[in-house]
Amino acid sequence: MTTGQVGAVRRRAGQDPKTWSRRFVANNGPLMGLVVLCVILEFASHHVFLTAGNLSNVLVQASTIAVLAFGQTFVIVAAGIDLSVGSAAGLTAMVSAWMFTSAQFPAGIALAAGLACGVVVGAVNGLAVAWGKLPSFIATLAMLSIARGLTFVISGGKPIPTPSSVSFFGSMIGPIPVPIIVLAVMGIACAVVLNLTVIGRSMYAVGGNIEAARLAGLPVKRILVTVFALSGLFAAVAGMVIAGRLQSAQPGAATGYELNSIAAVVIGGASLAGGVGRASGTLVGALILTVINNGLNLLNVSAFWQQVVMGVVIALAVFIDVIRHKGLSH
Amino acid sequence: MATWAGREDPSAPTELLRLTGVSKSFGPVSVLRGIDLTVHRGEVMVLLGENGAGKSTLIKLIAGIHRLDSGSIQFDGVPVQFHSVAQGEAAGIATIHQELNNVPQLSVAENILLGRLPSRAGFVTPGAIRRRARQALARVGLSDLDVDQPVGRLGVAHQQLIEIAHALDVEAKLLILDEPTAALTAEEISALFAIMVDLRSRGVGMIFISHHLDEVARVGDRVAVLRDGDLIDVVPADTDQARLVRMMVGRDIADQYPRHRQTDGESEVLLDVEHLCQGKRLLDICLRARAGEVVGLAGLVGAGRTELLRAIFGADHYDTGVVQVCGRRLASGRLRQGIREGLGLVPEDRKSQGLVAQASVRENIGYATLASTAHAGFVDRAGQAGRAEAVARRLRVRMRDVDQPVADLSGGNQQKVVFARWALAGSQVLLLDEPTRGVDVGARVEIYEFINDITAAGATVVMASSDLPEVLGMSDRIVVMNSGRIVGEIPADQATSDQVMALAVRDVESPEASGGANPPEVSGETDRAQAPNHGDPIKDGGNR
Numbered sequence: 001m002t003t004g005q006v007g008a009v010r011r012r013a014g015q016d017p018k019t020w021s022r023r024f025v026a027n028n029g030p031l032m033g034l035v036v037l038c039v040i041l042e043f044a045s046h047h048v049f050l051t052a053g054n055l056s057n058v059l060v061q062a063s064t065i066a067v068l069a070f071g072q073t074f075v076i077v078a079a080g081i082d083l084s085v086g087s088a089a090g091l092t093a094m095v096s097a098w099m100f101t102s103a104q105f106p107a108g109i110a111l112a113a114g115l116a117c118g119v120v121v122g123a124v125n126g127l128a129v130a131w132g133k134l135p136s137f138i139a140t141l142a143m144l145s146i147a148r149g150l151t152f153v154i155s156g157g158k159p160i161p162t163p164s165s166v167s168f169f170g171s172m173i174g175p176i177p178v179p180i181i182v183l184a185v186m187g188i189a190c191a192v193v194l195n196l197t198v199i200g201r202s203m204y205a206v207g208g209n210i211e212a213a214r215l216a217g218l219p220v221k222r223i224l225v226t227v228f229a230l231s232g233l234f235a236a237v238a239g240m241v242i243a244g245r246l247q248s249a250q251p252g253a254a255t256g257y258e259l260n261s262i263a264a265v266v267i268g269g270a271s272l273a274g275g276v277g278r279a280s281g282t283l284v285g286a287l288i289l290t291v292i293n294n295g296l297n298l299l300n301v302s303a304f305w306q307q308v309v310m311g312v313v314i315a316l317a318v319f320i321d322v323i324r325h326k327g328l329s330h
Numbered sequence: 331m332a333t334w335a336g337r338e339d340p341s342a343p344t345e346l347l348r349l350t351g352v353s354k355s356f357g358p359v360s361v362l363r364g365i366d367l368t369v370h371r372g373e374v375m376v377l378l379g380e381n382g383a384g385k386s387t388l389i390k391l392i393a394g395i396h397r398l399d400s401g402s403i404q405f406d407g408v409p410v411q412f413h414s415v416a417q418g419e420a421a422g423i424a425t426i427h428q429e430l431n432n433v434p435q436l437s438v439a440e441n442i443l444l445g446r447l448p449s450r451a452g453f454v455t456p457g458a459i460r461r462r463a464r465q466a467l468a469r470v471g472l473s474d475l476d477v478d479q480p481v482g483r484l485g486v487a488h489q490q491l492i493e494i495a496h497a498l499d500v501e502a503k504l505l506i507l508d509e510p511t512a513a514l515t516a517e518e519i520s521a522l523f524a525i526m527v528d529l530r531s532r533g534v535g536m537i538f539i540s541h542h543l544d545e546v547a548r549v550g551d552r553v554a555v556l557r558d559g560d561l562i563d564v565v566p567a568d569t570d571q572a573r574l575v576r577m578m579v580g581r582d583i584a585d586q587y588p589r590h591r592q593t594d595g596e597s598e599v600l601l602d603v604e605h606l607c608q609g610k611r612l613l614d615i616c617l618r619a620r621a622g623e624v625v626g627l628a629g630l631v632g633a634g635r636t637e638l639l640r641a642i643f644g645a646d647h648y649d650t651g652v653v654q655v656c657g658r659r660l661a662s663g664r665l666r667q668g669i670r671e672g673l674g675l676v677p678e679d680r681k682s683q684g685l686v687a688q689a690s691v692r693e694n695i696g697y698a699t700l701a702s703t704a705h706a707g708f709v710d711r712a713g714q715a716g717r718a719e720a721v722a723r724r725l726r727v728r729m730r731d732v733d734q735p736v737a738d739l740s741g742g743n744q745q746k747v748v749f750a751r752w753a754l755a756g757s758q759v760l761l762l763d764e765p766t767r768g769v770d771v772g773a774r775v776e777i778y779e780f781i782n783d784i785t786a787a788g789a790t791v792v793m794a795s796s797d798l799p800e801v802l803g804m805s806d807r808i809v810v811m812n813s814g815r816i817v818g819e820i821p822a823d824q825a826t827s828d829q830v831m832a833l834a835v836r837d838v839e840s841p842e843a844s845g846g847a848n849p850p851e852v853s854g855e856t857d858r859a860q861a862p863n864h865g866d867p868i869k870d871g872g873n874r
Contacts, residue, residue, distance in 0.1 A: 208687065
């Protein structure tokens, strides 16, 4: 431990003479990766990538995965994992659509019910983790199945058209697609919660050392429930964007998205061990995933190979991060 | 058994292990200095010393877990320098550690042969496994134990014997036992000693660590006393206990303990604990601490000091009893209520319980006051930073700035950060568990000065410490715990280390010591007292 501290002190001392810009590059590896990626794609695609139309396209595509990942960031910072966000997104949109069409509630109420449903799904996860002492992996794996099953039960396996309140999430305000606005709002909300609020700072403490957090008097169980409830709420918003863009709630919507959201958070520099993670990193992680997807489409790479490339990128990104931290601490 | 025959040859040299000038430091801390020690075949060498005297480090050097800085080790006539436990084991050195190292899910036989399962072409050979396991078990007097049952189902005593069987299977020439009796009942200890006597007659050398002075003469041949990393002396095992205690603790307490005692003895009672009971770990604890006072909690490791502090703080539940802080009664296990009423705990292990390593100094100081200073759920960032800075300066935390990650600070400064948290929260009753463990001398004195400051301002401190000079030097009153009870209270200005140590090591389990009031079934004395101990009598395989 002592030698580690000495190493850490030396490392800092060695960094001090470096310029601010070099430190910025060192601390923002994922962002640098994204910039390099964009430059390469710009040339490889013969200047199609960096057009306003394509960039808007990328941001719209990124919005659902980014919003899911912002919610996932809370959970991962608190040293948990949420496998149920994809199913929660599917269920909440379905609940809104069903409330409007079958139960004939007003569109606004239907939307609110869908969002509330996301909070409830998340809170149940949180209760199972905090009081039930289930590992979050197991609790949310169970919820993944339960929520998806309920989606099919409610819909009878068929798509349901969305109310105007939900369709709004897929529309445009002037020239700007609403999903991009949602991306910005939820990203800022995530950053504000993580950095400025009591609950956000407590997440880092719980994720960093749950016993120390408890002995310092932080309400650990309440924090865990809130963390998962927030993730559920963010998943619900993502679900509205997906359904809004399609003008209908699909029973199979967002299947498998939980893994992409986890990948985005981890590529963005968060640690699955907890205590580390930033909203900006998660945004970059989601953008990297989307840009690669978009770029491979522009380059006419087959969808089958795209999956292979995606897997390699995820492994590579985290590997680079591991090497970077190892290199610094030795 | 044939393996021992050769060693009974009278012409064989009797010297088994020779340490010459063995020294070891961890960073700047010198843990062992110039140890010369010899262990003979068929000899039980007892290693005696306070917590932190260097006993564990010494046996780890012998077993190959740590490497020597200087000096040499000669084993079985040849100079050795082990680089791993496996090398030590191959040479014939086996260690029974304080903590059980069995794999609970695996069978008895698999545990005994762990790491050396007999196999043919990569497939284990169950017949050979059982046969060898039974042979090893026979040597520890458990010849009719079912070797196929999982070890986790057995009691602590059996598990301990299975570890010894594991050690004997490597045909150990030297067996190191690190406090093997801590978790055992009196009967089980007798059985263990019978096995040790048997092994001794077969020429196995043993190094035996124990805190119980009465065990020294029962099983030992010679006693090596360590104190602060020096070997004080090696004496016969029948040496007078009082002399052994003096050798263990006899150091001068210089001015490194700057306690300013308050004179008035009748100030307000801030902490009042009455008849606190928690399983077999805490037995009818009554404790009071007054404003301006430092109450020292002395006792051996496992005496129940940590359990008591955690129960008072609300970190663990207790069964019965009353805890009052500043006149307000606290509910069991309600940690945040306790903090609101003025409690603060500096836990035993700052790394795993005290600090969030990745977080900054500012955040770590602010956790206890995060919610109470917030506005509508938003952290008062500027205010918290300013207050954290001020309190860190008061405690002289050496850091670049308050945004530095706490992991980058030295042990002493990390500990000051934990103190700073409670200083910021304005805690009136501070519970300290090993407050200066792993803290260098300079930071230590600064922590003591902080203790002086807050008690002068009317707070009270309950300080559990295994560092006897610290307890004697900084307390106003010393309360001694032993096996989950409070066994004595001594005003600090009259206390001597011998007196405290005598209470701490006294055998409270025997009827005469506890005045016959309690049946001797209480087998506290360790953090593992709660471990499953089905109390099966140890089966006597005829070795005695």
